[in-house]
Amino acid sequence: MxxxxxxxxxxxxxxxxxxxxxxxxxxxxxxxxxxxxxxAFIYDAADADRLVFDxxxxxxxxxxxxxKKGQPTAVVVKACDARALNxxxxxxxxxxxxxxxxxxxCPGVVESGWMRQGETxxxxxxxxxxxxxxxxxxxxGEPAEEPAPEPSYEDVAEIEGMELEGRTEFWAKQFExxxxxxxxxxxCPGCFCIDCFAELLDPEWVGIRIAPPEKQMWNLIRAFHLxxxxxxxxxxxxxxxxxxxxSLLNRKMEKEVLRLFGFKAGMSPEALMPLATYSKxxxxxxxx
Amino acid sequence: xxxxxxKEKLLPxxxxxxGERVLIAPTRVEELTLFAPVKDATEIVLDYExxxxxxxxxxxxxxxxxFTIARKDSTPELVxxxxxxxxxxxxxRPCDAKGIAALDLPFLSEPADSLYAQRRAQTALIGMSCLKxxxxxxxxxxxxxxxxxxxxxxxxTEVEEGYLVEVVTEKGQGLLEGVExxxxxxxxxxxxxxxxxxxxxxxxxxxxxxxxxxxxxxADRCIHCNICAYVCPTCYCFDIRDxxxxxxxxxxRTWESCQSPGFTRIAGGYDPRASKESRLRQRFYHxxxxxxxxxxxxxxxxxxxxxxxxxxxNIDIREVITRAQEIGREASAASG
Numbered sequence: 001m002x003x004x005x006x007x008x009x010x011x012x013x014x015x016x017x018x019x020x021x022x023x024x025x026x027x028x029x030x031x032x033x034x035x036x037x038x039x040a041f042i043y044d045a046a047d048a049d050r051l052v053f054d055x056x057x058x059x060x061x062x063x064x065x066x067x068k069k070g071q072p073t074a075v076v077v078k079a080c081d082a083r084a085l086n087x088x089x090x091x092x093x094x095x096x097x098x099x100x101x102x103x104x105x106c107p108g109v110v111e112s113g114w115m116r117q118g119e120t121x122x123x124x125x126x127x128x129x130x131x132x133x134x135x136x137x138x139x140x141g142e143p144a145e146e147p148a149p150e151p152s153y154e155d156v157a158e159i160e161g162m163e164l165e166g167r168t169e170f171w172a173k174q175f176e177x178x179x180x181x182x183x184x185x186x187x188c189p190g191c192f193c194i195d196c197f198a199e200l201l202d203p204e205w206v207g208i209r210i211a212p213p214e215k216q217m218w219n220l221i222r223a224f225h226l227x228x229x230x231x232x233x234x235x236x237x238x239x240x241x242x243x244x245x246x247s248l249l250n251r252k253m254e255k256e257v258l259r260l261f262g263f264k265a266g267m268s269p270e271a272l273m274p275l276a277t278y279s280k281x282x283x284x285x286x287x288x
Numbered sequence: 289x290x291x292x293x294x295k296e297k298l299l300p301x302x303x304x305x306x307g308e309r310v311l312i313a314p315t316r317v318e319e320l321t322l323f324a325p326v327k328d329a330t331e332i333v334l335d336y337e338x339x340x341x342x343x344x345x346x347x348x349x350x351x352x353x354x355f356t357i358a359r360k361d362s363t364p365e366l367v368x369x370x371x372x373x374x375x376x377x378x379x380x381r382p383c384d385a386k387g388i389a390a391l392d393l394p395f396l397s398e399p400a401d402s403l404y405a406q407r408r409a410q411t412a413l414i415g416m417s418c419l420k421x422x423x424x425x426x427x428x429x430x431x432x433x434x435x436x437x438x439x440x441x442x443x444x445t446e447v448e449e450g451y452l453v454e455v456v457t458e459k460g461q462g463l464l465e466g467v468e469x470x471x472x473x474x475x476x477x478x479x480x481x482x483x484x485x486x487x488x489x490x491x492x493x494x495x496x497x498x499x500x501x502x503x504x505x506x507a508d509r510c511i512h513c514n515i516c517a518y519v520c521p522t523c524y525c526f527d528i529r530d531x532x533x534x535x536x537x538x539x540x541r542t543w544e545s546c547q548s549p550g551f552t553r554i555a556g557g558y559d560p561r562a563s564k565e566s567r568l569r570q571r572f573y574h575x576x577x578x579x580x581x582x583x584x585x586x587x588x589x590x591x592x593x594x595x596x597x598x599x600x601x602n603i604d605i606r607e608v609i610t611r612a613q614e615i616g617r618e619a620s621a622a623s624g
Contacts, residue, residue, distance in 0.1 A: 031604075038509065041509065115424070177320075179341070181519075235600075238600070239513070241341070
């Protein structure tokens with residue numbers, strides 16, 4: 001399967017570059033460990049053979065389009081990555097006419113890292129409700145026919161089930177490890193502010209200390225900023241060098257937004273973000 | 289003849305050291321191995337390749353107060369900071385010890401950084417040879433080795449009977465007072481190989497390839513987080529800011545990284561390294577070109593491989609070195 005997918009991606013990439021429809025194709029190639037994938041930028045049709053697609057293609061490539069403004073670019077997207085394209089379109093960060101989406105019906109990716117290729121699917125893939133990208137110009141693979149499963153929030157419910165004290169302690173312990181490297185932010189397709197609140201000098205919301213209060217402040221405000229916007233790629237969690245389970249926060253917010261507004265981020269480019277709009281039907285669960 | 293510390297005597301010795309100094313050692317936090325202060329020696333893990341984060345935190349903390357300006361009867365008073373504790377870092381790998389030797393160059397060159405200097409003088413390093421280097425390791429290419437004892441106070445090498453003990457400095461000798469070591473005739477295990485990297489001559493090569501398009505292509509992939517800098521044992525850039533609360537002002541220093549978008553932005557908004565490419569290139573130039581030039585010494589990389597493993601997009605310094613050498617050769621051939 002993966003070789004067949006890779007072949008289709010290569011052919012499409014070659015064609016787009018040869019016809020001059022795009023100046024760059026962003027896909028995946030094999031990394032320096034000789035086994036797991038890394039992002040690849042192909043400018044020349046002759047280099048299209050470098051492209052691969054396999055179950056280590058975990059990276060969400062959608063955000064790279066922000067660096068390609070004004071340059072027609074093709075990008076390989078899995079289902080969750082295509083939701084990031086919708087998010088960026090909806091928030092007017094990219095233009096539809098400036099990119100070509102090579103969608104892949106995604107069978108799921110495994111836990112992987114440099115020299116490390118797991119056997120089980122990542123949790124996000126185990127609970128994936130899409131598989132077929134909600135947006136694409138060219139599709140690799142057959143769209144899934146069976147109905148999508150309901151999202152599961154078992155692990156979120158486990159945290160919700162804790163007493164306040166235990167929950168506070170759980171998160172304090174997790175955030176204590178944070179080194180404020182901003183890996184989570186830099187990899188996140190929803191984090192594209194030119195001046196992030198965490199680094200603003202005036203007003204200075206957080207300050208520069210890499211200490212417990214600032215670590216908590218950073219992680220919690222980020223979770224709020226992604227409320228109703230997180231598309232669930234869990235790249236933040238993958239890149240965290242100290243294994244903070246960040247997606248628990250993001251999925252808690254996703255669950256609440258789904259409950260209150262019936263909204264899931266990135267399913268369409270036109271959808272209005274629940275927290276950026278108001279409707280008389282909005283139920284906030286306060287005083288009701 | 290060599291000196292041997294028997295296996296069952298290791299933890300009691302560390303326990304004893306923990307009574308005299310703050311003991312920093314590898315511990316397990318969930319699935320991660322991290323250096324942390326240890327009160328009970330049984331918390332120490334011995335089955336680790338290396339820790340997820342380097343031990344630099346204990347000499348160059350991610351956040352520290354440099355000094356305080358206190359107000360006494362409305363008169364400002366400078367309160368200097370001194371480090372009272374003595375530390376011992378146990379289980380440090382040769383690459384990380386070399387990393388500390390690299391930090392010494394900027395921090396101890398005159399005018400020395402007083403807080404770093406105090407911590408450094410009050411910290412002892414007990415090294416542990418690597419018998420099975422990880423695939424990301426390339427310390428030998430950076431001028432060290434899995435059994436390099438040159439940057440620690442005591443070097444331990446595990447053998448079947450216990451640990452061979454190499455006392456490197458007087459400070460190290462002091463740590464062993466009252467500890468019973470056996471005189472044995474045991475050969476240390478052979479030093480294992482680490483990944484080969486063509487680092488020879490890289491400093492000179494980099495002076496010739498600064499404007500190559502390679503850097504822009506590499507930066508395509510970089511997401512400009514600070515992971516590489518913060519897991520790195522030799523990165524030492526920092527930011528400083530003053531915070532005032534209740535009439536007292538603290539000058540704070542925290543880690544910072546040349547990969548941050550605002551790192552070189554100055555008043556008025558100008559940024560001499562505004563492009564992604566110039567920021568990423570700076571990382572490699574600082575380590576492999578400017579650092580050895582400035583200190584007439586070693587490369588500013590110890591080959592621990594943490595950035596190789598942790599980079600979310602596989603920006604691999606070993607590949608960068610290899611590629612820079614190739615570009616340098618191509619340039620020479622073209623001009624030659």
